[in-house]
Amino acid sequence: MKVSIVGAGYVGLVTGGCLADLGHQVICIDNDAKKVATLNAAGLPIYEPGLQELMARNRAEGRIHFTTDMAQAVEHGEVIFIAVGTPSQEDGSADLQHVLAVASQIGRHLKKFKVIVNKSTVPVGTAYRVQKCLQDELDKRGISDSLFEVISNPEFLKEGAAIKDFMHPDRIVIGLDDSPNYKTVHQKMELLYSSFNRHHARTIWMGVRSAELTKYAANAMLATRISFMNEIANLSDLLGADIDSIRRGIGADQRIGHDFLYAGTGYGGSCFPKDTRALIQTALDCGSQMKVVTAVENVNDQQKTLLVSRLVQHFGEDFSGLKFAVWGLAFKPNTDDMREAPSRVIIQELLKRGAHVSAFDPLVSKEGSEAVALDTKNKDVMSRFNMAESAYEAAQQADALLVVTEWKTFHHPDFEALKACMNQAFILDGRNLYDPHMLEELGIAYQGIGRRNQLALNFKAGRHLRKLEETST
Ligand SMILES: NC(=O)c1ccc[n+]([C@@H]2O[C@H](COP(=O)([O-])OP(=O)(O)OC[C@H]3O[C@@H](n4cnc5c(N)ncnc54)[C@H](O)[C@@H]3O)[C@@H](O)[C@H]2O)c1
Known part of the structure; x- marks a missing residue:
């Protein structure tokens, strides 16, 4: 035809x-x-x-x-x-x-x-x-x-x-x-x-209208799963539970299934963010509200800044004099698409707080610099950003490494080499790629998403857990 x-x-x-x-x-x-x-x-x-x-x-x-x-x-x-x-x-x-x-x-x-x-x-x-x-x-x-x-x-x-x-x-x-x-x-x-x-x-x-709405419903449903898992992951951090175990535990239920249950730094790309927004607006135009989808979007906006909040807890509000490595710019692996990628929000937040940022992505290089320049709109600020030629070059003298996109090439890095080249051996794993226990044994500070990171950081959660322990003895 x-x-x-x-x-x-x-x-x-x-x-x-x-x-x-x-x-x-x-x-x-x-x-x-x-x-x-x-x-x-x-x-x-x-x-x-x-x-x-x-x-x-x-x-x-x-x-x-x-x-x-x-x-x-x-x-x-x-x-x-x-x-x-x-x-x-x-x-x-x-x-x-x-x-x-x-x-x-x-x-x-x-x-x-x-x-x-x-x-x-x-x-x-x-x-x-x-x-x-x-x-x-x-x-x-x-x-x-x-x-x-x-x-x-x-x-x-x-x-x-x-x-x-x-x-x-x-x-x-x-x-x-x-x-x-x-x-x-x-x-x-x-x-x-x-x-x-x-x-x-x-x-x-x-019918035509049903087909048009089916696409938005599908993307909103998938975005909902991601934001839901991110919320459960954030609660897991506070309660000392492990999101990866929970993911396997609920994914095995055939009514739920294993797909789209990974916690991380939020969804991005050319579809989910714009399609959830458009769906919300369509409902408003009809005098209605998409309450679930609105919450999904709010959770996602917050999740994109989670790694930066963790850095603030660790280093304080001002990142002047600190250098951070960012692994992964594309919104997901195997694409060069940076539209609404979480990396863009993270890099802007780091630069805004005075940090130097060195980023590496296996596919996006020139486009990466262009996207960051577009977001930054300031030459002086851009002077604190560079695209590295390799993952290890980005990590040189870094005070923390942020893993943002789960490219295969980041799955098994040489942790000894990383430890040797970084200023502080601290990994914020935004995609839960690494084994927390292995990194602990290697002497690398590690935080994943929903992997018992924040117990010491949240007073309310600590008190809640102590109460639970007291009542059970
Ligand atoms: N990218 C995805 O993963 C994906 C998946 C499913 C659905 N969609 C939807 O499909 C649509 C296209 O998405 P995309 O990612 O391919 O977009 P894109 O931006 O990659 O491509 C759109 C192309 O249309 C061209 N174009 C714009 N105006 C034109 C005109 N008047 N005449 C001829 N060409 C014109 C642009 O130059 C561009 O090359 C969007 O509505 C998107 O939401 C995208």
């Missing part, structure tokens, strides 16, 4: 590459000419494991092409995906300017019937707005024929495992409302995704 994809970002490129790999004829269009030039020169504007090989294979077979020409893309695709960004606006709602601009651009070039598929994460009602933009353009040209159907097909891939997620979906959600085109559109989408439905039907059909 001939498919066009508007937006050559993480979602658009993975969708395009994977559909081409299934044999479809794909054109990816982006209005960023630099990105398209990179793609046409056999490069990639983003990092995603396996994508380079996938693209090379399909370029060589002539199944995927890249362009900035909307007329060509609209002419080509029977199905046209919209996969452009929907960032947060000031009030938290989703900014639909890119989606609606694309709809108008498509409308200007429509000559025959096309299925327009919203793959971007968009609030309920967006399909209707896209439809209106398309129709307005047709009206301007005096075309009254029904030349399109707008449907919703939210994307559930995870950066870092995007190709696997796309090629082995748990489900494909398609929102399609009743219309004279229903049968045609249903058939086209069935055909497009037929490779995924051979073993058993993975496509879940529903």
Whole structure:
């Protein structure tokens, strides 16, 4: 089938590459000419494991092409995906300017019937707005024929495992409302995704509004699990319990499952923060409230500063003269995406308190400096920040090491070498990678998340525990 994809970002490129790999004829269009030039020169504007090989294979077979020409893309695709960004606006709602601009651009070039598929994460009602933009353009040209159907097909891939997620979906959600085109559109989408439905039907059909809301509900549910575990972890610290044992203890319950139960420095990335915010705003627009999701967001905001609060407890409010190493800048391993990464909040807090910061990330280097500079907006402050060439270079003379992203390369460091090169052997493990007992034996001060760190630090918790012990004897 001939498919066009508007937006050559993480979602658009993975969708395009994977559909081409299934044999479809794909054109990816982006209005960023630099990105398209990179793609046409056999490069990639983003990092995603396996994508380079996938693209090379399909370029060589002539199944995927890249362009900035909307007329060509609209002419080509029977199905046209919209996969452009929907960032947060000031009030938290989703900014639909890119989606609606694309709809108008498509409308200007429509000559025959096309299925327009919203793959971007968009609030309920967006399909209707896209439809209106398309129709307005047709009206301007005096075309009254029904030349399109707008449907919703939210994307559930995870950066870092995007190709696997796309090629082995748990489900494909398609929102399609009743219309004279229903049968045609249903058939086209069935055909497009037929490779995924051979073993058993993975496509879940529903109305457009339900599909739009399904995406937000899924992300809000996953964010809730993370914030919930972070709260339990923080309580574990106070009570002398161990979050890792608790995680295994509750994950074994099949109703709960093991995924998304890891405590850490909070969630980030291009989806959870903006999607929870947009969901909260949608409810407010309806005169309602998302109380759970609002709490999830508040817990997450606090969790991002947890490691810095620990440093304040240890070193005091002023970090002047101290140097901290930060391992991991990307919001999670196997991606170069730094959008809303916890590392950015942590680094800003450290710099604000006068510290020197040396950071290392296996993938993000130049982009890391650029993101920190963007947040800092001050050359003098930036002079206290540097990107190191290696994890050990970052740790040189550091007064503490903060592990923020769980890249595999950080799983088994040479602790003796770290101890020897650091000014103070102190590790704040924001991803619970290390064995607290082993580090204690090595003479390295250690704090994880929810691993009995703060007993001595909280008077109320100490008194509560002593009371418990007294009543049990
Ligand atoms: N990144 C993820 O993991 C993920 C997962 C599921 C869903 N989503 C959703 O998918 C959508 C896209 O996300 P992304 O991470 O791929 O974004 P992205 O920022 O990586 O890519 C968006 C692309 O759209 C292009 N673009 C913007 N306006 C355009 C226009 N008028 N014409 C042509 N191209 C245009 C941009 O240049 C950019 O290359 C968002 O709504 C996001 O919430 C993202």
